[in-house]
Amino acid sequence: KNQVEQSPQSLIILEGKNCTLQCNYTVSPFSNLRWYKQDTGRGPVSLTIMTFSENTKSNGRYTATLDADTKQSSLHITASQLSDSASYICVVSDDRDDKIIFGKGTRLHILP
């Protein structure tokens, strides 16, 4: 069964620090991998979209990386801000079953 697993489930860091969130997937073949940010009580908003041929994609202080060989992606947040407190969801498009598969997310808390 195609799955998308994210780690850690939750993370607490101090404002200004960097952090890295992980996404491991078993989906194969896949066409793209996305990271979404979901603020509490809001809908998810897209941060980055990477095709299988891309290794990295940046959006401001957010940088996503992709290793299609090991089926791993990471989202690195630089110089965290209080507004980065949110859930971050990894999403993979399954070419075989024509479905979009969501991870359960990592809950990030930024402390002042």
Add this chain to the structure above:
Amino acid sequence: DAGVIQSPRHEVTEMGQEVTLRCKPISGHDYLFWYRQTMMRGLELLIYFNNNVPIDDSGMPEDRFSAKMPNASFSTLKIQPSEPRDSAVYFCASSPDRGYTGELFFGEGSRLTVL
């Protein structure tokens, strides 16, 4: 553009009552998706439409759930009768394509509590 608009934002109802959730997609988007989000299962696709036609409803939990899209600017998700296990946040999303290669645009969600 106003984005995807959902209503109500919050709904509290008693078991057995009918619940109707509403969604207005972004104008020009041909695809509309209904998702359910819980802590245990994350985001789950319930059904999606293309040009107002239901394409895949395999995620609809059971016959108590139904969805319609009478026109390009409006869709409803109905639960009748509702049960406590239906408590969740229901999201509507739209996309200019199947959402498969492009971006999904989500509404703010409807938080449903069934007592």
